[in-house]
Amino acid sequence: MIKHLLSMDQLSxxxxxxxxxxxxxLQQVTSRPIKKLPTLRGRTVCNxxxxxxxxxxxxxELAAKRLSADVINFSADSKSSVxxxxxxxxxxxxxxxxxxxxxxxxxxxxGAPLQLSKWVxxxxxxxxxxxxxxxxxxxxxxxxxREHLKDFEGLKVGIVGDVLHSRxxxxxxxxxxxxxxxxxLVGPPTLIPPQAAGWGASISYDFDxxxxxxxxxxxxxxxxxRQSEQLFPSLREYAANWGLDSKRVARMKHDALVMHPxxxxxxxxxxxxxxxLPRSIILGQVANGLAVRMSLLYLMLGGPDADSEMDV
Amino acid sequence: xxxxxKGGRVIDPRSGRDEVADVLIDxxxxxxxxxxxTEAAEILDVSGSVVAPGLVDMxxxxxxxxxxxxxxxxxxxxxxxxxxxxxxxxxxxxDPVADNAAIVEKVWxxxxxxxxxxxxxxxxLSRGQRGEKMADIGEMARxxxxxxxxxxxxxxxQDSLFVRRVMEYLLAFDGIYAEHCEDAALAAGxxxxxxxxxxxxxxxxxxxxxxxxxxxxxIALARLTGCKLHLLHISTRGTVELVRRAKAExxxxxxxxxxxxxxxxxxxxxxxxxxxxxNPPLRAEEDRLAVIEGLADGTIDAIATDHAPHAIEExxxxxxxxxxxxxxxxxxxxxxxxxxxxxxxxxxxxxxxCMSSRPAELLGLDRHxxxxxxxxxxxxxxxxxxxxxxxxxxxxxxxxxxxxxGASVRxxxxxxxxxxxxxxxxxxxxxxxxx
Numbered sequence: 001m002i003k004h005l006l007s008m009d010q011l012s013x014x015x016x017x018x019x020x021x022x023x024x025x026l027q028q029v030t031s032r033p034i035k036k037l038p039t040l041r042g043r044t045v046c047n048x049x050x051x052x053x054x055x056x057x058x059x060x061e062l063a064a065k066r067l068s069a070d071v072i073n074f075s076a077d078s079k080s081s082v083x084x085x086x087x088x089x090x091x092x093x094x095x096x097x098x099x100x101x102x103x104x105x106x107x108x109x110x111g112a113p114l115q116l117s118k119w120v121x122x123x124x125x126x127x128x129x130x131x132x133x134x135x136x137x138x139x140x141x142x143x144x145x146r147e148h149l150k151d152f153e154g155l156k157v158g159i160v161g162d163v164l165h166s167r168x169x170x171x172x173x174x175x176x177x178x179x180x181x182x183x184x185l186v187g188p189p190t191l192i193p194p195q196a197a198g199w200g201a202s203i204s205y206d207f208d209x210x211x212x213x214x215x216x217x218x219x220x221x222x223x224x225x226r227q228s229e230q231l232f233p234s235l236r237e238y239a240a241n242w243g244l245d246s247k248r249v250a251r252m253k254h255d256a257l258v259m260h261p262x263x264x265x266x267x268x269x270x271x272x273x274x275x276x277l278p279r280s281i282i283l284g285q286v287a288n289g290l291a292v293r294m295s296l297l298y299l300m301l302g303g304p305d306a307d308s309e310m311d312v
Numbered sequence: 313x314x315x316x317x318k319g320g321r322v323i324d325p326r327s328g329r330d331e332v333a334d335v336l337i338d339x340x341x342x343x344x345x346x347x348x349x350t351e352a353a354e355i356l357d358v359s360g361s362v363v364a365p366g367l368v369d370m371x372x373x374x375x376x377x378x379x380x381x382x383x384x385x386x387x388x389x390x391x392x393x394x395x396x397x398x399x400x401x402x403x404x405x406x407d408p409v410a411d412n413a414a415i416v417e418k419v420w421x422x423x424x425x426x427x428x429x430x431x432x433x434x435x436x437l438s439r440g441q442r443g444e445k446m447a448d449i450g451e452m453a454r455x456x457x458x459x460x461x462x463x464x465x466x467x468x469x470q471d472s473l474f475v476r477r478v479m480e481y482l483l484a485f486d487g488i489y490a491e492h493c494e495d496a497a498l499a500a501g502x503x504x505x506x507x508x509x510x511x512x513x514x515x516x517x518x519x520x521x522x523x524x525x526x527x528x529x530x531i532a533l534a535r536l537t538g539c540k541l542h543l544l545h546i547s548t549r550g551t552v553e554l555v556r557r558a559k560a561e562x563x564x565x566x567x568x569x570x571x572x573x574x575x576x577x578x579x580x581x582x583x584x585x586x587x588x589x590x591n592p593p594l595r596a597e598e599d600r601l602a603v604i605e606g607l608a609d610g611t612i613d614a615i616a617t618d619h620a621p622h623a624i625e626e627x628x629x630x631x632x633x634x635x636x637x638x639x640x641x642x643x644x645x646x647x648x649x650x651x652x653x654x655x656x657x658x659x660x661x662x663x664x665x666c667m668s669s670r671p672a673e674l675l676g677l678d679r680h681x682x683x684x685x686x687x688x689x690x691x692x693x694x695x696x697x698x699x700x701x702x703x704x705x706x707x708x709x710x711x712x713x714x715x716x717x718g719a720s721v722r723x724x725x726x727x728x729x730x731x732x733x734x735x736x737x738x739x740x741x742x743x744x745x746x747x
Contacts, residue, residue, distance in 0.1 A: 089629065108632075114583070
């Protein structure tokens, strides 16, 4: 298994399948009365979060604890850490000196996890960096899709919204394309980078044109500030053109799914009633995050014995 | 004291000389070029090496005053001499900004004190480089520093009316308006060139158009005012084409390009290497090739380093927070030989033209840029075949921020003479400089 997980580029179809298979087994563990495995006993995992995050941090913390690792949480504002005088590198070295085995890093700056991986001996897992990548989100999304649709080959996935600023979109495109799915990026031209054509996805500015073909409609969060940056005229106009409301849902295939990485802006990219439809698997995504992150920690830190121990 | 450079390949782009000959240096000038026999001189065997006019850098950040931890005029002078330079043009974005006679005279005087190269101060166009009020242009031009090149380098001047006024005013002092072409709104927040790499890396890009729009505006205003315009570190295919057309039209427009823009592309950023972060950013391959073509056909007049020292702790942080810029004085000649002469794009005399004769001419430095009997003894001697590996630890610059660490390059400076005095001997700077 890889030493660091920085980008979905690192993972082959076989790697991803192994991570998802392992997650499936571990999910059974979490339904036992005693939800803990001893695999990472004596290992230390640090959550190094330079950006506010609830679900990802908690999910990683719980995943590490379920595997009996010791967990440290370190949160800082990426700007304030600079102003208060401790550099990112010094923080990295401090953690290294304390003998941390893995660092889960969330950072507002693209590339920060890669830089960190060059400074420390510990394994580095990217928990989201700037507008670059969020590989564990992509893995849990793949897991959620597989739960419902079994086969990725030829699956039609629309990723809708603010692709430009989205690390979730970048990681998901890579993961989905690796698994054989066909991805279309949908949104206003101001939010779709023109170079995205080179990612192996197709591009559409017309949601209504593609919605009927999709097996998965994956909605991205649209932040209020994009309106003040003049990337579109108003949230109202955004919702009218690229929001998923019940009228558009009615045109979806009967077994097509709705996904969202959260947190949702109800009434903007997704109508409130749509998020609660049976075809919406948004909460399932959150639940699956735990199993996928356990699987990653297990495979990356568990050592050569991890596989055999699984069978016990 | 006389020195005889024996048996080197003597290249002087200005006279067209390119032949094996001896060069006799006497005092601060060249006494004789040809087959020289004398007993009154120290003889340096330079056979197999090139003897050429000392290099002239139109674009150097010396960081003094203000950031003496990153570079001083003395340390930059040592780096320049080691790189084969005999003159460097000091950019005015110091702290305080060189927008008045007192600062440019101080920079000029510190250059004389270091005594390794001629330090030619550039002056700011605007007070504090804020692009609002004119700097003391006339006072700087008339000072002992005799400022000729004016620029707000580091940022482009956004207000077109201000540009027009400054261009008109510069006519009185035969000044050159030099622009760092960058439309601030289009480039806002940009970390690297906008293209496939930026979109994959999730870094905000600076489109080529941010440079081209301002270049086009400045060319139009140079046409309107008749002012000499020099475009700093041009980096895109579109800008090269704009300069080509302006020259064809007969406008007094000149341009420079940096070694990193002809040697590297934005692929260098795929490892988020802060030492490859520079402004203007490393561009796409088609831009790199256009810069090379521009150098080959004379559209781009000069190769300039944009030597920009930065402290290790400033570069060694998140990519987004690292300041742009890289050091270039000690690698420029080798990069020119490796990327332009070796592939056959430029001849060695053409390269020296771009790195010495032409920039000396643009800056009005009549003691630099040519090698002839009776002329000033500002000379570089280099081995154009020697291969070496770039090791920043060996730099004379106080800073180490280069993306070329570990690169194998060809062409190494052996000796440099500044006003007849040997500043570099067998690759070592002769007078050690204290930081």
